[in-house]
Amino acid sequence: MTMDLAPEYDEEARLSAQAVLAQQVRELMDAVVLTDVPEDEMTAVTAELVALTERLKAARRDRPPVPELTRNGFRHLGNAVTGACNPHALPLVIERDPEGGSRADLEFRPTHEGPPDSVHGGVSAMILDHLLGDAVAAAGRAGMTGTLSIRYRRRVPYGQPVVGRAAATRAEGRKTWVDGTISLPDGTVLVEATGLFITPTPWVNAIPE
Numbered sequence: 001m002t003m004d005l006a007p008e009y010d011e012e013a014r015l016s017a018q019a020v021l022a023q024q025v026r027e028l029m030d031a032v033v034l035t036d037v038p039e040d041e042m043t044a045v046t047a048e049l050v051a052l053t054e055r056l057k058a059a060r061r062d063r064p065p066v067p068e069l070t071r072n073g074f075r076h077l078g079n080a081v082t083g084a085c086n087p088h089a090l091p092l093v094i095e096r097d098p099e100g101g102s103r104a105d106l107e108f109r110p111t112h113e114g115p116p117d118s119v120h121g122g123v124s125a126m127i128l129d130h131l132l133g134d135a136v137a138a139a140g141r142a143g144m145t146g147t148l149s150i151r152y153r154r155r156v157p158y159g160q161p162v163v164g165r166a167a168a169t170r171a172e173g174r175k176t177w178v179d180g181t182i183s184l185p186d187g188t189v190l191v192e193a194t195g196l197f198i199t200p201t202p203w204v205n206a207i208p209e
């Protein structure tokens, strides 16, 4: 038996609703790490969350929303860093930097804590990995991280604005070298990254002119 989708089924509307749901879950995650309610209340909330989780699992896909190359660029709603539909994502919103490469204004949250009052180094590395990958795309190429080297110069705060930047520095065959930083808005560099991205052969012509 096949099941026809209702004529009014609108995938874009469903994805918008999923993005709103993901944002609510991010707020939930922040509330969980910061909560100071009594144990009984936590147990009661957990029971409600179990019920909510079951409701979402009632209809399940086998993977997150798939990436798409659209006329407006690359959209990956399920991505762990940029995906609006993925609660794990900040989500990072990347723009083309007028000075070249890619740029993102971002603010880490208490859920990203590593050392006390500081962002986990792996979280900073993840953000930079993606930003460097985007800068490869900004240079008209598409690559996967081959190597990523990070220098942590100062602790990264959460709960206040920081700026991520990345730009390709050199390209040779399927290799692209990229540098990036996370800085305070006054330009103080907190983390530096340098990476080598490799274009898998099937992706060589993936980025439209």
Ligand SMILES: CCCCCCCC/C=C\CCCCCCCC(=O)SCCNC(=O)CCNC(=O)[C@H](O)C(C)(C)COP(=O)(O)OP(=O)(O)OC[C@H]1O[C@@H](n2cnc3c(N)ncnc32)[C@H](O)[C@@H]1OP(=O)(O)O
Binding pocket: 069, 074, 129, 130, 131, 132, 133, 134, 135, 137, 142, 143, 144, 145, 146, 147, 174, 175, 196, 198, 199, 200, 201, 202, 203, 206, 207
């Ligand atoms: C239709 C699709 C369209 C996509 C469009 C994208 C648009 C983008 C838009 C928006 C930005 C998104 C940004 C995302 C950013 C996220 C980044 C990540 O987190 S990526 C996940 C972590 N990285 C991996 O999982 C890689 C796993 N590794 C592999 O898959 C392969 O090893 C790969 C592709 C890296 C290389 O495999 P080979 O078979 O293609 O290449 P071989 O022949 O081995 O090497 C070619 C050359 O590169 C060097 N090389 C290879 N791997 C290297 C490495 N790890 N480090 C240094 N050099 C390496 C080799 O020595 C060789 O150099 P010689 O030609 O001999 O000079």
